[in-house]
Amino acid sequence: MISMRYFADRQRQNRRQIHWPNRWQITVLATAAALVAGCTAASTPASNAAAHAGAAGAAASAASQEVSAGSAPIGPPAGHQPAVPPSRTPVSNGTDTGTTAPHCAHPAPDWDQVTTKTTEHTKATEGYASVDSALAGTTVDLYISTPAKSFRVDAYRMGYYGPGPQACAVWRSSPFNGGVQPAAVIVGKVHESTAPWRRSLTVPTAGWQPGNYLLRIDGGTPAQRSFIPLTIRSASFAGRVVLVMPDTTWQAYNTWGGYSLYFGPDHRSADRSRIVSFDRPYGYGRGAADFIDDDLPLVTLAESLGIPLGYATDVDLQRDPAAFRQARAIISVGHDEYYSPTMRDALTRARDAGVNLGFLGANDIYRKIRFADSAIGANRRIINYKDATDPIGVPSLVTTQWPDPPSNDPESSLTGVAYRCASDTFYPIVVADAGNWLFAGTGVRDGTALPGIAGHEFDGVNLAKPMPHPLEVLFHSPARCKGRATHQDSTYYTTPSGAGVLDVGAYFWTCAIANTCRIPIEPASTRIITQVTANFLWAAAAGPLGRAHPAKDTVRAFYPKPTWPRWR
Numbered sequence: 007m008i009s010m011r012y013f014a015d016r017q018r019q020n021r022r023q024i025h026w027p028n029r030w031q032i033t034v035l036a037t038a039a040a041l042v043a044g045c046t047a048a049s050t051p052a053s054n055a056a057a058h059a060g061a062a063g064a065a066a067s068a069a070s071q072e073v074s075a076g077s078a079p080i081g082p083p084a085g086h087q088p089a090v091p092p093s094r095t096p097v098s099n100g101t102d103t104g105t106t107a108p109h110c111a112h113p114a115p116d117w118d119q120v121t122t123k124t125t126e127h128t129k130a131t132e133g134y135a136s137v138d139s140a141l142a143g144t145t146v147d148l149y150i151s152t153p154a155k156s157f158r159v160d161a162y163r164m165g166y167y168g169p170g171p172q173a174c175a176v177w178r179s180s181p182f183n184g185g186v187q188p189a190a191v192i193v194g195k196v197h198e199s200t201a202p203w204r205r206s207l208t209v210p211t212a213g214w215q216p217g218n219y220l221l222r223i224d225g226g227t228p229a230q231r232s233f234i235p236l237t238i239r240s241a242s243f244a245g246r247v248v249l250v251m252p253d254t255t256w257q258a259y260n261t262w263g264g265y266s267l268y269f270g271p272d273h274r275s276a277d278r279s280r281i282v283s284f285d286r287p288y289g290y291g292r293g294a295a296d297f298i299d300d301d302l303p304l305v306t307l308a309e310s311l312g313i314p315l316g317y318a319t320d321v322d323l324q325r326d327p328a329a330f331r332q333a334r335a336i337i338s339v340g341h342d343e344y345y346s347p348t349m350r351d352a353l354t355r356a357r358d359a360g361v362n363l364g365f366l367g368a369n370d371i372y373r374k375i376r377f378a379d380s381a382i383g384a385n386r387r388i389i390n391y392k393d394a395t396d397p398i399g400v401p402s403l404v405t406t407q408w409p410d411p412p413s414n415d416p417e418s419s420l421t422g423v424a425y426r427c428a429s430d431t432f433y434p435i436v437v438a439d440a441g442n443w444l445f446a447g448t449g450v451r452d453g454t455a456l457p458g459i460a461g462h463e464f465d466g467v468n469l470a471k472p473m474p475h476p477l478e479v480l481f482h483s484p485a486r487c488k489g490r491a492t493h494q495d496s497t498y499y500t501t502p503s504g505a506g507v508l509d510v511g512a513y514f515w516t517c518a519i520a521n522t523c524r525i526p527i528e529p530a531s532t533r534i535i536t537q538v539t540a541n542f543l544w545a546a547a548a549g550p551l552g553r554a555h556p557a558k559d560t561v562r563a564f565y566p567k568p569t570w571p572r573w574r
Contacts, residue, residue, distance in 0.1 A: 110167040110174035117162050117173035120222065120231040120292045129153045129186050131225045132232045132262075132287040134201065136382050138253045139237040139319045142214045146236060147382075149285075150206040151187035154225025158182065159207065163217045163238075164302055166309035172302070176214055182207055184225060190263030196280040197270060198387070199263025200380075201287065216240040216317045218251065218305055220294055232293035239318045244332040246316035247547050249305055252342035252367075253319040254349075254375060256296055257282050257388055262289035267373075267390050280396075281378070284386045300340040303520035304366060304539070308337070311540055313547035320349060321385055324377060327352030335362035335546035338370055340516045341463075344390065345371045347402065354420055357505045362546040365509040366516050366539070368463040369425045371417040374408050409471065419472040421509040422497040423465040427487030432525055433460040435494055435512050438482035438564065443555050444498065444508075444541050445480075448534045456531040460485060461513025461523070464494035469567055474499045474507070476559035481512070495564070499557045506551025508542055515539075 122130050133150035140146050148159065161177040187203040209221070221234040237251055258267040263286060270277025288295040308315055316333060320342060323330065330336055330352055342365070350371055357363055373390055376398075380386035389396075390405045398404060401412040409416040409424070418424040434455040437445065460483060467479065481496035496510045517523040518535045545551055 110170070112175040113167065113171045114160075114162050114173040114175040115171040117171060117175075117220070117222065118298070119228045120233060121228040122230060122232045122292065130232065131157065131223050131230045132293055133206070133221075133223050133234050134285065134287045135221070135234050135236050136205075137236075138251075138284060138321050139239045139317075140211060141241060142216065142238050143212045146209045146211060147205050148207050148209060148221065148234065149187070149201065149203040150182075150223055151201070151203060152184045152223065152225045152230060153186055154184040154230045156181045157184050157223055157225045157230075159209065160222045160224060161209065161214075162220050162222065163215060164220055164297075164305065165217055166306045172306055173220070176219075177209070179207060179209070190286065192263060192265065193281075197265045197277065198279055198281040198283055199265045200283045200285045201263070202285075211238060214238050218249075218297070218302070218317060220297070223293075232287070233291075233298075235288070235294050235297050237317055237319050239322055240316040242332065243316040243318070243329055246314045246333055247308065247335040247337060247543060248316035248318055248330065248333045249308060249337050249339055250323070250342070251297070251301060251319045252338065252340055252344075253284075253295075253321055254344040254388055255320075255341055256288065257284060258344050258373070258390065260286070260288050260290070260295065262286045267388075267392070278392075280389065280391050282388050282390075283380055284388075285380050285382055296340060299522040300517050303518075303522060304337075304339050304516040307519050307536060307539060308543055311543055311547075313543060320345070321377075323349040323352040324385055327355070330356045331359045331361060333361050334549060335364060335543075337364040337366065337543075337546075339366060341367045341513060342370045344373045344375050344388065345408070346375050346377060350408075350420065357420070357501060357507060358503050360503040360505050360550045362505050362551050363420075363507045364542060364546065365421050365507075365511075368461065368465050368511050368513040368515075369428075370421055370465075370509070372407055372409075372425045374405050374413055376403050376405060416468075416471040418468060419474070420507075421465070422474060422477055422499050422507055423495050423509050423511045424468040424471050424473075426464050426466040426468075426492060426494065426511075427485070428463045429460075429485065429487065430462075431486070432458040432462070432514070433464065433483060433485040433494060435459045435464075435481040435496065436483040438479050439560065442478065442480055442498070443545070444538050446537075446541055448537045450534060454534075455483075456518075456534060457528055458523070458525050459512045459514050459518055459527070459531060459535065460494045461515075463513045465509065465511030466493050466495040467497065467561060467565055469561075469565055473561075474501065475561075476500065476557045477561050478557040479560050479564050481510075482564050493564070500552030500555070504550025504552040506546065506555060506557070 131152040133148055136147035158181050159179040162173040163176050164173055167174055190199045191202050192199055216238050219236045221236055223232050260266055264271040265279040267279050267282055287293055324346055327348055375388050375390045377385040378387040396404045404412050416424050434457045437450045437452055437454040440451045477497050477499045479495055479497055483494040485492055485494050498508050500506045514523045518527045518532055521527045521532055
């Protein structure tokens, strides 16, 4: 879900090809270095019941309260140390050995020197891969179109490598002849856009460490370059915190060929695609979709903490749902809106098996999808009608929104909060429970406001919809939706299985870690968001959160009501 103004602004930004020269690297390096310094976090005063009861009133004046950027140093919460001693480079390599990755042999400081304009109206350098994720050792086909006479492909593993570039060069192809491939093909009334291209080359991945990669097509100059994102997934998720890339949502917003799941070429919703395909380049983010600005900051932070990590895309939830039940935690990275029944069921079953969940965005699991195969491979097409015109005759597969008929299954039954609103005003999120363990080391108090973090979209508690209990409200933030006063909420709950579930309910959460959001984020907010995220990841890596950090139900303090149903 998104506002039309946001979508238009996003497209204008893509056309301008705004280049961020390592600004995010500077912020992540600074915060990551502090995180692994082994500092003992200062404890924060515990909130009492009276503070909870008065939180709703205090939130009204929260915009005037500030936190100093020089408060308590960033570090692990008291009594909890990093899994890897600070003297070592704390990068999990994602293999089954649990060891840390070696120092990068080939740092790539110029990895992001890309200015190509990836639109359907220009003959740009662009491409796509035959898979969204692959196991190391398998081959990946690339389909590339470029006006350059020749090109090569460089593969970079993206993440944390200490005080240096956040990209490690792992492979380079030989030169290939360039050439512009055919224009997009648009299929019928569903307006499915595909790039019917011949295969350009095959990439070997033998010896590649699991993680998130950018394959950079290089036609010789920054204007003749573009990215292709690829995840090398972990062979096993057992005992790992799995970072799940939101590939289905990237594809939903992809306008390559003129169509996305939102609009057609004339920006009319009625002309939108009903099916979008992975068999085409990403027409935004320099070919990398939302990965660089929205998702890479979280990946870099997580790798800096020394916890055992796993890597996957959300399509892997569809491919092998049972594999995720062996994880310590599953982290939905960034804006993760589009889920099939199998994907959602995979998270629910994992939670019920004691696997912690983290939703680090907003508007998650709101759109219902189903998959179909393409000529290239399985699960390469995403079907989403958004309304009752979906022609499938199976009610459980109709692709309206999850909260709408015939599904009638709001996302809040899993995430804890429900989608609230898309807004062109970027509201602060306001601390409601400073004594919660997640705020250890932040120096915040109830009423501390973090400007802009709610972002374009935000979630909130909705008593009319199913929600798990006990549900603890962490942020409770005044906002407006369609002219009416409302609130953004971030929540945490625990389950009988021991699993803990965090939903931050704020669109700009992950980009705030590296200050790569579409608006500037204050340093104090960056530090606090980073510390809270690190606290969650450290604790989630240790096992079911409910054992050490059982949730307390505080919903009534913010949304008074005599009774509500107990949903599980």
